[in-house]
Amino acid sequence: MRKKIVAANWKMNLDFNMAEDLMAELSEKLAEREEDGPEIVICPPFPYLEMAIDFSEDGAFLTGAQNIHPLDAGPYTGEVSAAMLASMLVDYCIIGHSERRLHFGESDAFLAEKVKAALKWDLTPIFCCGETLDQRNEKRHFEVVSDQLAAGLFHLPESEFRRVVIAYEPVWAIGTGVNATNEQAQEMHAWIRKLIAEKYNPATAAVTSILYGGSCNAGNAPGLFAQPDVDGGLIGGASLKADEFISITRSFPARQ
Numbered sequence: 001m002r003k004k005i006v007a008a009n010w011k012m013n014l015d016f017n018m019a020e021d022l023m024a025e026l027s028e029k030l031a032e033r034e035e036d037g038p039e040i041v042i043c044p045p046f047p048y049l050e051m052a053i054d055f056s057e058d059g060a061f062l063t064g065a066q067n068i069h070p071l072d073a074g075p076y077t078g079e080v081s082a083a084m085l086a087s088m089l090v091d092y093c094i095i096g097h098s099e100r101r102l103h104f105g106e107s108d109a110f111l112a113e114k115v116k117a118a119l120k121w122d123l124t125p126i127f128c129c130g131e132t133l134d135q136r137n138e139k140r141h142f143e144v145v146s147d148q149l150a151a152g153l154f155h156l157p158e159s160e161f162r163r164v165v166i167a168y169e170p171v172w173a174i175g176t177g178v179n180a181t182n183e184q185a186q187e188m189h190a191w192i193r194k195l196i197a198e199k200y201n202p203a204t205a206a207v208t209s210i211l212y213g214g215s216c217n218a219g220n221a222p223g224l225f226a227q228p229d230v231d232g233g234l235i236g237g238a239s240l241k242a243d244e245f246i247s248i249t250r251s252f253p254a255r256q
C-alpha cells in the first residue's frame with residue numbers, strides 16, 4: 001500500500017521563537033498519534049531545520065526542506081545543497097513549488113536536476129505540479145500537469161521514480177481560501193496516476209503517494225482525504241496553527 005503523508009510547508013513564516021513554540025507543541029501532541037496514522041513531515045525555513053531535527057528525534061514527525069540547489073557545493077551564494085541537508089539527516093525536500101517556478105523563474109529542466117540531486121542524497125522529493133486559473137479556464141489543466149510531470153520526473157528510471165512523492169497544487173487554490181473540490185482533486189489525482197501507469201506500469205502508479213495542496217484545512221481535509229487517489233496533503237497556512245494541523249493529520253477515513 002502507498003504511504004499516507006501530511007506535510008507542512010511553513011513557507012517564509014514565523015520568527016525563531018514562534019517556530020520553536022510550534023515545533024514543541026507539534027512534537028508533544030503528535031507523539032500520541034495512532035499507529036496507522038500518516039507520515040508527518042515538517043518543512044520549516046532553512047534556519048530552523050536543525051531545531052526541527054532535534055524535535056523530530058522523539059519520532060513525532062520527519063523533517064523536510066522547502067528547496068534545494070542541484071549541485072553539491074560551490075560558488076552559489078545563498079543556496080543550500082541536497083548534500084548539506086543529507087549530512088544533517090533531513091528526510092524530505094519540496095521541489096518545484098509554484099512559488100519557486102513563478103518568483104524565482106525555476107525551469108522544468110532545473111527542477112529535473114534538483115530531483116536527481118535529492119535522490120542521489122536520499123532525500124525524498126515532494127514534487128509539486130499544478131495549473132493556474134487561466135490554464136484551467138482554458139481547459140488545459142490536464143495538459144499542463146502532464147507536461148510538468150514529463151519534464152520534471154519522467155526522466156527517472158522506475159526504481160528512482162518510486163522514491164518520489166507528488167503534490168498536486170492548483171495555483172489558484174494556494175493561499176486563496178478556495179480549495180479544489182473533492183471531485184476536482186480526485187479527477188486530477190486519478191489522471192496523474194494514469195500517467196504514471198502509462199509511463200512506468202500500474203504497480204508503480206499504485207504505490208506512488210499523491211498529495212493535495214491548496215487551501216487545505218481542518219474543515220475540508222476529511223472530504224479531500226476520503227478520495228481514493230488522494231494520499232494526504234501539503235499544507236501551507238493551516239500548518240502554522242498546531243491544533244488545526246494536527247486535526248488535518250487525523251482527517252483520513254478509518255481503515256476498512
Ligand code: 13P
Nearest residue numbers: 009174175214215236237
Ligand atoms: P495554502 O495551504 O496556504 O493554500 O498553501 C498550500 C501550499 O502552497 C503548500 O505548499
